[in-house]
Amino acid sequence: MNAQAAVTALAALAQEHRLALFRLLVQAGDEGMAAGRTAERLGIPNSSLSFHLAQLNRAGLIRQERQHRSIIYRADYEAMNGLVGYLMENCCGGDGSCVPASATPACCG
Amino acid sequence: MNAQAAVTALAALAQEHRLALFRLLVQAGDEGMAAGRTAERLGIPNSSLSFHLAQLNRAGLIRQERQHRSIIYRADYEAMNGLVGYLMENCCGGDGSCVPASATPACCG
DNA sequence: CTGATATTTCGATAGAAATGGAAATGAGGA
DNA sequence: TCCTCATTTCCATTTCTATCGAAATATCAG
Numbered sequence: 001m002n003a004q005a006a007v008t009a010l011a012a013l014a015q016e017h018r019l020a021l022f023r024l025l026v027q028a029g030d031e032g033m034a035a036g037r038t039a040e041r042l043g044i045p046n047s048s049l050s051f052h053l054a055q056l057n058r059a060g061l062i063r064q065e066r067q068h069r070s071i072i073y074r075a076d077y078e079a080m081n082g083l084v085g086y087l088m089e090n091c092c093g094g095d096g097s098c099v100p101a102s103a104t105p106a107c108c109g
Numbered sequence: 110m111n112a113q114a115a116v117t118a119l120a121a122l123a124q125e126h127r128l129a130l131f132r133l134l135v136q137a138g139d140e141g142m143a144a145g146r147t148a149e150r151l152g153i154p155n156s157s158l159s160f161h162l163a164q165l166n167r168a169g170l171i172r173q174e175r176q177h178r179s180i181i182y183r184a185d186y187e188a189m190n191g192l193v194g195y196l197m198e199n200c201c202g203g204d205g206s207c208v209p210a211s212a213t214p215a216c217c218g
Numbered sequence: 219c220t221g222a223t224a225t226t227t228c229g230a231t232a233g234a235a236a237t238g239g240a241a242a243t244g245a246g247g248a
Numbered sequence: 249t250c251c252t253c254a255t256t257t258c259c260a261t262t263t264c265t266a267t268c269g270a271a272a273t274a275t276c277a278g
Contacts, residue, residue: 006128007125010119010128014116014119016112029202030201047226047228047269048266048268052266066274068224068276069224070275084196087122088193089135090135092139094136108207124236145254145255156255156256163256178244179253179255180254
């Protein structure tokens with residue numbers, strides 16, 4: 001994770017619909033969710049949703065996979081963990097007095 | 110942490126200079142850093158820096174305290190932890206199969 | 219091939235955010 | 249009080265972003 005990638009990821013998340021979308025996928029887990037289904041759940045037009053999915057994808061926060069006629073989206077947990085780690089990097093001077101390395105945040109890792 | 114607050118916080122971090130600024134303060138720890146000193150470190154004009162500090166402050170990610178003629182800024186670790194927790198909330202369906210509650214990310218908490 | 223379904227691309231409009239110099243504000247020292 | 253230092257506010261300009269209907273693309277079933 002570098003500054004540029006982190007800014008891109010944070011910008012992708014810094015929008016009402018995209019944040020809801022990402023959390024929806026985080027909570028959906030391995031199973032993921034089809035694009036159309038997320039549009040239903042969030043109540044926004046398909047074209048808007050597609051735009052937001054593209055942003056999250058470009059930021060590396062989600063992955064897509066075609067399944068029959070649908071495209072299934074999944075959260076990329078590794079990317080999320082990397083972003084969180086970047087924010088907390090060397091917290092309080094990085095002398096280890098603050099957070100033990102073992103407590104580094106990680107989901108599904 | 111709610112969606113609105115999270116979007117505000119993420120938007121505050123989704124900018125090259127503000128992200129660098131926030132990480133600088135995270136790494137500075139309890140001691141914090143004066144506004145002018147952060148401008149020096151980041152090499153940006155005071156007026157720009159002040160704008161960015163205000164954004165982070167409005168988002169609740171940093172705190173300020175006057176000390177003599179300077180204003181010392183500090184990262185708000187609790188806010189950061191709250192934001193991270195919000196992103197990971199109910200990860201993978203929230204059945205606990207993914208992240209044990211004890212591994213919830215936390216810095217200085 | 220034809221029709222149906224799922225998703226993305228296009229395009230125009232409207233709104234929000236970053237920038238930095240100059241001036242204003244606020245606090246402390248002599 | 250007067251001066252200096254630290255920080256913020258103001259302002260105009262420029263650039264980036266969200267929105268969503270309509271049309272285009274892609275996959276599959278029959």
